[in-house]
Amino acid sequence: MMGLASWLGFGSKAPAGSSAGSVPAVVVNLSGMRGQTVEKLWRDQPNLRTVTNFLARNVAQLGLHVFEPGVDGNNARTKEGPLADLIRTPNPDQTTYELIFDLVATLALYDIAYWFVAPDDKSTSGWIIRPIRPTWITDTKTDGAFAILHYEVSLPEVTESIVIKSEDMLVFHGWNPEDTRIGSSPVSALKSILSEQISAQRYRQQRWDNGGRIDAYITRPADAPDWQGPAKEKWVKQYKESYTGNTGINAGGTPLLEDGMEFKKLGFSSKEDEYIDSAKLALTTVASVYHVNPVMVGILDNANYSNVKEFSRMLYSDTLGPTLRMIQDRINTFLAPRIAPDQIVEFNVKEKMRGSFEEEASSLQTAVGSPWMTADEARATQNMPALGGNAALLVANLNQTPTASATEQPGGAPDTEEVQP
Known part of the structure; x- marks a missing residue:
């Protein structure tokens, strides 16, 4: 018992009367089809694994930045403070990338994810974040239909469980029409298509095992x-x-x-068995449930350079945008105030939404109206030494001069004519 509590950071024994089954439980239905769990389906079904890993990788690579809101409405990024330290090193065993990857992948499979957050004297930030698997939540203590008082957690190969108070658990979840406190696993919506894939795989395996070994x-x-x-x-x-x-x-x-x-040829016909079409349909269906454009996960029948480029930009707005917003809001509402009340977190989406270097350079020059980089700055991008002198100055065309505003004319007064009565 103490070993488990120590592993989590701290914990307490379950209150009297809170053992499994004696209180209302808010847990996720984790059973898959034909007795297969969500974890086994992810391991065995390539389409499900492809789409969920695609989402997790593309969110985790963004980076989670910490900002301090400014008085002028502009947020200034900071790398100092306990919140920045916690995001940079959430626990002794994970990086930020691994933590966010785990969070998004867990949400994709279960539509709910848990972070245990507690003070930790050994960490630089003074805090620790430990992801808690949804399968470890064995029971909950509720207060009516809205609040959860504590979670009962059991780790594999540990006989005793501990109780984590709700204020020490940061919960990310989707929407469930029956209970707003938990999500509803998207895998349930894929029951028929995954079941069909399992049957197809079993059938093909039986053909290889039981069929003849001649192809001619x-x-x-x-x-x-x-x-x-x-x-x-x-x-x-x-x-x-x-x-x-x-x-x-x-x-x-x-x-x-x-x-x-006469030479007679035998063999498996993927066209006659419609194997390729059924495989594409399965991947397309899984992608649609997760709101991912099929082109982004390998269905390239109608892909070309132009639409793939636009689909890549849409990825961080239409596909991942809602997930990013949900994660940011949960952290900024329930985690950041505990760690650093004057700071917030944001995903670094701007870097992914930026165009190519040529597009960005052209748009900046159009906006500025003149060259916006010195010769030395351009040389630095090519790892060339600075020349100094005029190379360090910003070049401007002779026919271009800054324009003064209407109220900043020479003499310090507006350039208006006095109207005689």
Whole structure:
């Protein structure tokens, strides 16, 4: 018991009357189809793994930055303070990337994720974040239909459980029409398509296990002359040496057929069995449930350079935008005030939304109206030494001069004519 509490940071024994089954439980239905759990489906079903990993990787790579709101409405990024330290090193075993990857992947599979947040004297920030698997939540203590008082947590291979108070648990979850405190796993919506894929995989495996091991054979007509003795042995030996695993110098050639023989080819036809189309349909369906454009996960039938470029930009607005907003709001509402009340976090989406260097350079020059980089700054991008002198100055065209505002004319007074009464 103490070992588990120590691993989490701190904990307490379950209050009297709070054992499993004695209080209303708010847990997620984790059972998959045909007795398969969500974890096993993720391990075995490539389409589900492809889409969930795609979401987690693309969110985790953004980076989670800490900002201090300014009086002018502009947020200034800071790398100092307990919140920045906590985000940079959430616990002794994870980086920021790993923490966010785990969070998004867990949300994708279960539609709910838990962070245990508690003070920690050993960390630089004075705090620690430990992800808690949804499968570890065995029971909860509720207060009516809205609040949860504590969570009962059990780790694998640990006999005793501990209780974590709700204020020490940061919960991320989606929407559930039956209970607003938990989400509803998207895997449930994929029950039919995943079940079909499981059946298809089992069928193909059975065909490989039970089917014949030949993909071609040779026939002789019924009225062909009797084939016995050295002639038959010679032909069979020649065929095996040329066209079977024991290849010889004639490997890859055309078989020489005698006495009206015919070459019959057998084999698996992916077109007739519609295997490729069914595989594409399965991946498209999984992607649609997670609001991912199928082109982004490998369905390239109608892809071209222009639409792939636009789909990449849409990824961080339409596809990942709601998830990013939800995570930011949960952290800024329930975590940041405990750690640093005057700071907030934001995902670094701007870096991903920026265009290519050529597009950005052209737009900046259009906005400024003149060159916006010195020669030395340009040389630095190519790892070339600075020249100094005029190379450190910003070049401006002679026909371009800054314009003064209407109230900043020479003499310090507006350039207006006095109107006589």
